[in-house]
Amino acid sequence: MKILVDENMPYARELFSRLGEVKAVPGRPIPVAELAGADALMVRSVTKVNESLLANQSIKFVGTATAGTDHVDQAWLAQAGIGFSAAPGCNAIAVVEYVFSSLLYLAERDGFTLTDRTVGIVGVGNVGGRLQKRLEALGVRTLLCDPPRADNGDEGDFRTLDELVQEADILTFHTPLFKDGPYKSLHLADEALIRRLKPGAILINACRGPVVDNAALLKCLEAGQDLSVVLDVWEPEPDLNLALLDKVDIGTSHIAGYTLEGKARGTTQVFEAYSKFIGQAQQVALDTLLPPPEFGRITLHGKLCQPTLKRLVHLVYDVRRDDAPLRKVAGIPGEFDKLRKNYLERREWSSLYVQCDDADAATLLKKLGFNAVHHPIR
Ligand SMILES: NC(=O)C1=CN([C@@H]2O[C@H](COP(=O)(O)OP(=O)(O)OC[C@H]3O[C@@H](n4cnc5c(N)ncnc54)[C@H](O)[C@@H]3O)[C@@H](O)[C@H]2O)C=CC1
Ligand SMILES: O=C(O)C(=O)[C@H](O)COP(=O)(O)O
Helix, strand or coil, rough: CEEEEEEECCHHHCCCCCEEEEEEEECCCCHHHCCCCCCCCCCCCCCCCHHHHHHCCCCCCEEECCCCCECCHHHHHHHCCEEEEECCCHHHHHHHHHHHHHHHHHHHHHHCCHHHHHEECCCCHHHHHHHHHHHHCCCCCCECCCHHHCCCCCCCCCCCHHHHHHHHHHEECCCCCCCCCCCCCCCEECCCHHHHHCCEEEECCCHHHHHCHHHHHHHHCCCCCCCCECCCCCCCCCCCCHHHHHHCCCCCCCCCCCCHHHHHHHHHEEEEEEEEHHCHHHHCCHHHHCCCCCEEEEEEECCCCHHEEEEEEECCCHHHHHHHHHHHHHCCCHHHHHHCCCCCCCHHHHHCCCEECCHHHHHHHHHHHCCCEEECCC
C-alpha cells in the first residue's frame, strides 16, 4: 500500500508507516507523478483536491490534516467513491492562543484593558466557541454571530453580524470559506462593513483570507480609517498584497493553527480515520508523540493581572515572532511557504505548568487553558 503524505505533517511517517509505504511530498505544487499507484493521499490546506488532480488515479482515500476543507471538492470525491476525512477542531486551541497573544500585545501597546472591551466572534464553532469560553473566563464581554447555528436552533445568544459591527470593539472572524450558498462567507467583511466598524476597532482574520475583502480593507486603511488589523490569512495566498501587509498591525503567514499539538492532532485524526477506513482501526495518544516543551514549569506569586497574563502568554507564544519574519521576506517568491515549512516549534499554553500561591490565579489560569495548580510557595 502506498500512502502519500504532505511533507509538513509532523509524525506522518511514523504513524502511516504502520499501514504501508509512506512517501512525503510537497503540497504546493504537489508532484502529480507521485500519485501513480498510490492508495491514499494526506494533504494540508495548500493542495487543491478535485477532479483535475485525482480523475483516473488509484487514490481511494483523501485525508486533510486541517480544520478548513475549502481546498477539497468533497462532492466530487463522494461521487467518485473516494473516502474522505478532515481533522475538525485539531488546531482550534492554537488559533485561540494566537488571538489572545495578538490582543494582549495590542492592549499593552495601546494602553487598554481587555475587560473594558466587547469582542464580536463571527463563527462560533471549534475556534470561536473556545475563544468565547476563554474570553468570558477572563471577564471579557462577547457577542456571537453564527447564522447556521442560530438557524439550527442551537443554544446561545446569537446576534446578527450588523449588531456585532455596531457594538463590538474587536471583531474576529472564525468561519469556513463558503464561496456561495445560504451562509456565503466570501467577503463577509466587505467595504461597507469595514467602514461601519467603531472608531479604534480591531479587526482580526485568522480563518480564510477571502472572508475579508483585502482590496476594500486596504482602501479603508489608506483612507486613514481608525482601525487596527491582525491578519493571519490573506487574499490571495501565498502572493499577499504587500501594501496591505505594510498597513496591518500584525501580519503572519497563515500559522495561527501551527502549534505542535495542533499539527500533531491533525495528523493523528486523519491517521485514525484512514486506519478505520481500511479496517485496521487504531487510536493514538498525543502525549506519546510530543517532546517535552521548552519551558516546563514556572511559579507565579500573587494575583493574576493583565500585564502578568500577557507575560505568561508571551512566554509560551508571542505573535511578533511570526510578524517580523513575514515582513522581511514577503514578496520574494517561495518565502511565504518556506516560513510555514520551517516553522519554529510552538507549544500550547497547556504545556506550561504554573504553580500559583494565589488560589484565584490558579483557578483562572486553569480556565484559560494553562496547566495551573494552587500550591503555597515558600
Ligand atoms: N489560520 C489558521 O491557521 C486556521 C484557520 N482555520 C479556519 O477557520 C475556520 C473555522 O475553524 P473551526 O472553528 O475549527 O471550524 P468549525 O467548523 O468548527 O466552526 C465554524 C463555525 O462557523 C459557522 N459559520 C459558517 N458560516 C458562517 C457564516 N456565514 N457566518 C457566521 N458563522 C458561520 C459555522 O456554523 C460553525 O459554527 C476553518 O474553516 C478554517 O478555514 C482553522 C484552523 C486554523
Ligand atoms: O486547519 C486549517 O484550516 C488551517 O488553516 C491550517 O492551520 C493551515 O495549515 P496548512 O494546512 O496550510 O499547513
